[in-house]
Amino acid sequence: MHVVIDNFGALSRGFAITLSLIGLSTVLALIGGTVLAIFRVSPIPLLQKIGAGYVETFRNVPTTVIFFFTLFGFPQLGIRIPFTAAAIAALSIYYTGFFCEAIRSGINAIPRGQFEAARAIGLTFGASMRFIVLPQAFRGVIPPLINAFIALTKSSAIASAFGVAELLTRAQGVIGENSDAVLWVLAATSLLYLAITVPAGMIANFVERKVAIAR
Numbered sequence: 575m576h577v578v579i580d581n582f583g584a585l586s587r588g589f590a591i592t593l594s595l596i597g598l599s600t601v602l603a604l605i606g607g608t609v610l611a612i613f614r615v616s617p618i619p620l621l622q623k624i625g626a627g628y629v630e631t632f633r634n635v636p637t638t639v640i641f642f643f644t645l646f647g648f649p650q651l652g653i654r655i656p657f658t659a660a661a662i663a664a665l666s667i668y669y670t671g672f673f674c675e676a677i678r679s680g681i682n683a684i685p686r687g688q689f690e691a692a693r694a695i696g697l698t699f700g701a702s703m704r705f706i707v708l709p710q711a712f713r714g715v716i717p718p719l720i721n722a723f724i725a726l727t728k729s730s731a732i733a734s735a736f737g738v739a740e741l742l743t744r745a746q747g748v749i750g751e752n753s754d755a756v757l758w759v760l761a762a763t764s765l766l767y768l769a770i771t772v773p774a775g776m777i778a779n780f781v782e783r784k785v786a787i788a789r
Contacts, residue, residue, distance in 0.1 A: 585748065585763070585766065588745065589766050591658070592766075592770075593770070595661060595662060595665070596665075596723075596770065598662050599662050599669065599726060600723055600726060602662070602666035602670075603665070603670045603672075603726065604719070606674070607671070607672070608673070608677055608708070610624075610625045610628055610629065610670060610671070610674035611625070611675075613625030614629075615681050617699060629671040631671075632668055633675075635668075637665075637668050640664045640668050641664040641732055644660040644661070644663045644667070645660045645664070648660060661733040665729060665730060665733075668729070669725070669726045672725070673722055676719050676722055677708075677711060677712070677715055679718070680711030680712065680714045680715035681703075681708070683711070683714055688707070688710075689702065689707070716777075717781055720778035720781075724775060727774070745759050745763040
């Protein structure tokens with residue numbers, strides 16, 4: 575236990591990097607997922623195909639492959655970014671598809687009459703999505719979005735294999751210097767990850783109950 579206390583500063587720095595990694599990836603994936611969800615329900619066939627193609631491609635590729643591509647493929651294309659930025663790009667690219675499908679399910683749950691009413695009062699497709707459809711869709715899909723966020727949080731540990739100094743990387747460094755305290759360090763690391771995922775799960779359950787009552 576004293577090993578965890580003595581190295582708590584290193585673990586905390588790794589935890590801070592993990593939080594930034596997860597936070598930025600989530601924001602980018604949410605923005606990308608929203609755009610793709612709009613593409614998928616768009617009346618323009620080309621946009622529908624782009625959205626569907628992205629989702630079907632990246633949801634069926636292992637996360638590690640995308641990490642390899644952003645970390646080692648980008649430089650081959652002349653794109654040189656730090657490892658942390660490459661890890662954020664990998665998580666964002668992968669989870670954009672999952673966020674897209676969650677948001678699309680919310681859009682499809684909106685009664686068709688609301689789309690028709692929006693057109694009747696002269697709103698364009700973009701305006702109806704912005705002012706009428708998306709606000710309602712997001713309310714109903716917060717639980718699946720949080721589930722995707724939890725999955726993203728767990729996938730962020732892959733970054734440790736590529737030299738990003740996040741929580742698991744710091745934990746491995748501490749274990750390397752204190753091999754007799756493996757269980758304590760791993761337990762502390764697990765608790766720090768749980769400090770992110772458990773509150774998120776509680777929020778998802780709370781919102782799900784509230785939405786069910788409202789309906």
